[in-house]
Amino acid sequence: MWPLKWKKREQEYRRQREEFFEAVKRLNRRDFLKVAGLSAAVFTAKTVVPPHSFQVVDVVRAEPQEKPLFRFAYISDTHLYERELNERFVNAALRAVRDVNALDPPPDFVIFGGDLAQLGQPKELELGKQILSELKVPVKMMVGEHDWFLDMGEKWRELFGPENYSFDHKGVHFIVLMSVNEKDFWTERNMTPMERMLTVAQLDNPIQSRFEVGEEGREWLRRDLAKVSKDTPIIIFSHSPLYKYYRPWNFWTEDAEAIHEMLFPFKSVTVIHGHTHQLLTHRIQNIHFHGMLSTAWPWPYAPEGLPKLTVPMERPDPFDEADGTGWGTVDVHRDGYVDKHYNLWSRNPITVAKAYLESWGKEAIPPAPEFPPY
């Protein structure tokens, strides 16, 4: 193998790298030069070209703008099968729960981003409920298409309540919006409930309809928003991105424009969505959008339609089954806009700061991937 001399150098390099990342976490402007010096040491000690994330550029980004009002955490897209069939997804969900429970101080609550189950089976949903019940802080549930299309939400509602609801927390109005309704494609095809479920569960199945909030949902939203003053910050949780990214994979909400219209009059709106299993950033006027990671697997970026503000995450390493997956936290600021943290299990965490979106991508730019999607 490698000569001892190199091994020692490698060890020293690793130690300095650890120290560097520790320092980054505690960073303020005064410490900046010190860490920059340390990172220079990392550069000279290394024997290979460093990944992008070692660069000092990222360190500047880590500097907090202002103390956030509060923090919540998210876990999303666990896609649970029964444990007997698939332990991998169960273990990943448990890992996220453990990680969130280890947060100190604890988050105010956890939002679960949908797709708790893989095929909407009662046993899968029950297993999910059991796993999430280990969380030490309250959980807000959102439904995904994988939870819904076997029995059109019957079991999910029995376990978790209504699919549309809202609540207020520390001056922010939170809305959980069911956005994965589909127009009936199954009746004319005589599909069984399981056939319908499998059709929707297949991302690249063109037979299914496009996701939508739908008329009833929009009416519910209109009534809910009517109770809220225009200055109140709004944070919406939806499973599909509440905009149009890529139609063939339902990275899409068909009636997105109608919903944006309802949200434009408000001072501050943030949408946090599941379903896409990847780092996603978008802004339309006053509305900031952020994606959530899946605990189960990452999805490749779509071949077109990626929002301009998204700095994509690096392509996952196929030899590391946790790569590209994880969970995250959200720091909510006084004005309602957020810093979104992606806690990737096999990578350094990535933050998409409020300042990045507010400056339309000019400031606080997240680190660019060395190996982008293609």
Add this chain to the structure above:
Amino acid sequence: MRTAKLLILVVGIIGLALVATSFERRTVGAQQSKASGGSDRLVVQLCDGETKLEIADARAGEVLPPEKAREVARRMMAAYAEQQAKQVSKWTARDRLTWEREQKRVIEEGYKLFHDWRALGGTIGISCDMCHPDAAATHPETYPKFQTQLKRVATLRDMINWCIENPMKGKPLPPDDPRMIALEAYITSTRKGVPLEPGKH
């Protein structure tokens, strides 16, 4: 290929009573009647699947007596030989149809396997499409390339097998397994027209 053609020819002769009625796209020699369309003369098709031969002294639908059938066969052979002598390409429209049909069939088979973990021998409910919708991020155009974890320059097959063994917890397929070939056909079909970039990471 040539043997196959001859075989088709022989089969064609045996089934001489068969009447082809579709319009002609190519003509052969003097035997071909100018007056097509209204003619009720017997028309036989040569083994290229395109050329039609009209038999002047036999009517459509007529069952030929053995003597006459042999004569027709002789003329067909002659027409075939003449055509062969003139032909620039060895391949006929029938060949082209066969290529297209077989390619499509194998791609469709690959599509099915890509979406069916049971058919590929997966054991934990995970199929390829779950991580690769429309075969995205399979990048067949970048192979062969070095994979650090495999410690060698790997082929697309190696990566397909790797994904069968690992994310899907199945058994690797032998390289000549029709399922492997079908998967390759489907995966590469999704990147048609993309420039080859072996070694790209």
